[in-house]
Amino acid sequence: xxxxxxxxxxxxxxxxxxxxxxxxxxxxxxxxxxxxxxxxxxxxxxxxxxxxxxxxxxxxxxxxxxxxxxxxxxxxxxxxxxxxxxxxxxxxxxxxxxxxxxxxxxxxxxxxxxx
Amino acid sequence: xxxxxxxxxxxxxxxxxxxxxxxxxxxxxxxxxxxxxxxxxxxxxxxxxxxxxxxxxxxxxxxxxxxxxxxxxxxxxxxxxxxxxxxxxxxxxxxxxxxxxxxxxxxxxxxxxxxxxxxxxxxxxxxxxxxxxxxxxxxxxxxxxxxxxxxxxxxxxxxxxxxxxxxxxxxxxxxxxxxxxxxxxxxxxxxxxxxxxxxxxxxxxxxxxxxxxxxxxxxxxxxxxxxxxxxxxxxxxxxxxxxxxxxxxxxxxxxxxxxxxxxxxxxxxxxxxxxxxxxxxxxxxxxxxxxxxxxxxxxxxxxxxxxx
Numbered sequence: 510x511x512x513x514x515x516x517x518x519x520x521x522x523x524x525x526x527x528x529x530x531x532x533x534x535x536x537x538x539x540x541x542x543x544x545x546x547x548x549x550x551x552x553x554x555x556x557x558x559x560x561x562x563x564x565x566x567x568x569x570x571x572x573x574x575x576x577x578x579x580x581x582x583x584x585x586x587x588x589x590x591x592x593x594x595x596x597x598x599x600x601x602x603x604x605x606x607x608x609x610x611x612x613x614x615x616x617x618x619x620x621x622x623x624x
Numbered sequence: 625x626x627x628x629x630x631x632x633x634x635x636x637x638x639x640x641x642x643x644x645x646x647x648x649x650x651x652x653x654x655x656x657x658x659x660x661x662x663x664x665x666x667x668x669x670x671x672x673x674x675x676x677x678x679x680x681x682x683x684x685x686x687x688x689x690x691x692x693x694x695x696x697x698x699x700x701x702x703x704x705x706x707x708x709x710x711x712x713x714x715x716x717x718x719x720x721x722x723x724x725x726x727x728x729x730x731x732x733x734x735x736x737x738x739x740x741x742x743x744x745x746x747x748x749x750x751x752x753x754x755x756x757x758x759x760x761x762x763x764x765x766x767x768x769x770x771x772x773x774x775x776x777x778x779x780x781x782x783x784x785x786x787x788x789x790x791x792x793x794x795x796x797x798x799x800x801x802x803x804x805x806x807x808x809x810x811x812x813x814x815x816x817x818x819x820x821x822x823x824x825x826x827x828x829x830x831x832x833x834x835x836x837x838x839x840x841x842x843x844x845x846x847x848x849x850x851x852x853x854x855x856x857x858x859x860x861x862x863x864x865x866x867x868x869x870x871x872x873x874x875x876x877x878x879x880x881x882x883x884x885x886x887x888x889x890x891x892x893x894x895x896x897x898x899x900x901x902x903x904x905x906x907x908x909x910x911x912x913x914x915x916x917x918x919x920x921x922x923x924x925x926x927x928x929x930x931x932x
Contacts, residue, residue: 541667558683559691565656566695566842584666587659611745
């Protein structure tokens, strides 16, 4: 259903942002690494085409900082890390995500037992 | 260095597809992409196959640009014109349904003057006016505006420009022989004619906008089997043109044949805006109501619900 896809992509966009911030909480990464780590999670399934624009947005919003680092092979790489604002945003988002997801889980459990 | 050219071409295509995004955001987005793309290609082996694979993952330049717009759109709520010239917005891209709605019927945006759909200057956001008049709430628009309209509502919307276009033709035909060879082309603030042109050109132009344009556009939409929403939105836009044409044509005839003149023509021309405005409000309400009905109907006939 087309409407279903649109809805899924709406809340997935927010979730991928949260996932990026969560990954960067562990340390700095460059774009392709972020894509790789997210793409192996079956529920998220993102490509570079969705991750890079979101990195751009997070960078512009001041939630992540970027820095150039030399790489052992090839050109220098742009690494991303959480900014102070990004760290506190991640805590807020994580808390509201947990609250939301446990509430939705509880509701969905009822749906399953009824059907 | 064929691969470098390929990357440059992709980046250039993304930049083109980002037209309308403010220049600084666009530069940043392209620079961001270039940095990430280079690192990605480097780690995949820095060869043509690596570049091809990295580009495949990104999708087409248009898709990538759409994702950038999507990501940036979260923060910038106001529509951006293609560019500015001497402080005035300009727009020379073909109007899309989405752009028409964003600028002419956007209750969620309180700004009344929006960058114009095509040409230079501003358009009027009737949605903001409706909200200020208390006719609408800012969130009273569906995700896909006007798509829930009934066939009857869409036919009524289409009938407005079609009827006005026909009226313009009838007026022109009825008074053609009584019009002098040169008819008023422009009026001053008092409503008196201050410039004249050959009647075939003046009347022809008015009919072109008032009757020809609706006939061509509606015919084209019928051929393309456009959705109810697209048809309704197009009709509103055409109604603006045909109302203006009928008003100006009637005044031109009245002035040339009966020597009627008055300042009120200015007010009448401004008043023509009421027609598309009212159409927007009525269509938006009708479509919303249809959506609400379809949302509550299944619940009434849900057998499980009834059994309990």
